[in-house]
Amino acid sequence: MDSNDFADRLTASRIWRSVFRHGWSGSPLDRSLATTSNVFFHLHPVKVDRRSLRWSYTFGLGIISAILFLVLLFTGALLMFYYVPSVERAYPAMKEIQLSVPLGQFTRNMHRWAAHLMVLTVVLHMARVFYTGAYKPPREFNWVVGVFLLLLTLALSFTGYLTPWDQLAYWAITVGTNIAGYIPLLGTALKQALIGGVEVGQSSLIRFYTLHVAVLPAIMSLLIAVHLWRVRKDGGLAANERVEEE
Ligand code: HEM
Numbered sequence: 001m002d003s004n005d006f007a008d009r010l011t012a013s014r015i016w017r018s019v020f021r022h023g024w025s026g027s028p029l030d031r032s033l034a035t036t037s038n039v040f041f042h043l044h045p046v047k048v049d050r051r052s053l054r055w056s057y058t059f060g061l062g063i064i065s066a067i068l069f070l071v072l073l074f075t076g077a078l079l080m081f082y083y084v085p086s087v088e089r090a091y092p093a094m095k096e097i098q099l100s101v102p103l104g105q106f107t108r109n110m111h112r113w114a115a116h117l118m119v120l121t122v123v124l125h126m127a128r129v130f131y132t133g134a135y136k137p138p139r140e141f142n143w144v145v146g147v148f149l150l151l152l153t154l155a156l157s158f159t160g161y162l163t164p165w166d167q168l169a170y171w172a173i174t175v176g177t178n179i180a181g182y183i184p185l186l187g188t189a190l191k192q193a194l195i196g197g198v199e200v201g202q203s204s205l206i207r208f209y210t211l212h213v214a215v216l217p218a219i220m221s222l223l224i225a226v227h228l229w230r231v232r233k234d235g236g237l238a239a240n241e242r243v244e245e246e
Contacts, residue, residue, distance in 0.1 A: 043228055045236035052239035057132070061125035062231075065153075066224060068118040072156075073217060075111040083163065085209035087202045090165035115157055122153045134238035142230040145223055152220045159212035162205060173208070174200050 022034040035041040082101055084093045097104040126146060129135055135143040162173045177200065181191035196203030235241065 043232050045232060048236055052237050054239075057239050058128060058237065059124070061121050061128055065118055065121045065125055066228075068114045068121060069220065069224065071114045072111060072118065075107050075114065076213065076217075078107050079111060080213060085163070085205055087165060087205055090163065090205065094164045094166075115160060119153055119157055122150055126150060132238060136238075139230075139234050139238060142227060142234060145227045145230060149220070149223055149227060152216055152223065156212060156216050156220065159208045159216065162208040163212060165205060170200060173204065177204075 020034075021037050022030055032046055035044060036046065079097065082093055082097050082104070084090060094108075097108055099105075101107075129143070129146065158176060162169045173195075177191050177195050180194060181187045183190060192198065194204070194207065195201075196207045231237070
């Protein structure tokens with residue numbers, strides 16, 4: 001090995017060790033340091049009972065929802081390279097994505113299917129949390145954060161629905177915002193604020209688009225961070241306490 005090789009290896013090993021600071025083997029202290037010094041692993045509490053990690057306790061529904069959200073951010077960003085939020089150009093842009101953009105149809109389908117799936121996994125995750133009684137103190141605040149996450153998931157689905165600007169989208173948004181208009185006192189103002197006027201048109205498209213690609217994903221990202229941080233601060237999953245009681 002010449003001196004250049006040696007220097008390269010030394011640099012590579014320094015970079016490796018600056019990211020992964022502790023090995024797996026060795027003492028319990030080593031293992032706990034490996035966990036707490038890693039941004040992903042440190043979401044777990046320092047001590048986790050093996051039984052609380054059972055697949056059948058959570059079915060991974062929370063983490064699957066979070067992964068689907070990442071898939072949606074990634075595929076959504078790709079779609080934004082081609083989509084144009086204008087009433088004349090939205091539908092042709094969407095057709096172009098499907099018919100002539102390389103992997104366009106695949107990307108659009110990924111985005112749609114991930115969105116449908118996320119609604120399903122978030123609702124199932126909520127049902128699982130309820131079934132295991134994990135909404136009780138000290139997790140009541142995280143339950144409330146979760147309720148907002150559910151509402152945001154639904155709001156993202158609803159705002160995304162208008163973007164293709166086809167007949168289905170147009171009438172779904174017309175009906176949806178008309179329903180919002182029946183809310184006592186606030187209804188009319190809310191409807192007009194959503195569609196940007198008295199009937200669905202260009203200003204509705206730009207409003208729904210901005211909510212869909214910027215405002216709602218930003219709030220969602222922040223709330224998911226708070227949600228996961230709360231799971232950690234509440235002592236990990238509720239199963240941990242039940243195991244201690246047994
Ligand atoms: C975008 C939507 C959501 C994401 C990404 C998410 C993510 C997660 C993750 C990763 C966990 C850790 C355990 C697990 O995987 O089950 C968790 C736990 C929890 N989630 Fe969610 N969640 C979401 C929506 C909700 C909703 C709608 C509720 C309830 C209204 C909720 C309430 C809770 C509670 C109370 C816990 C603690 C559970 C326990 O200690 O057993 N979450 N969430």
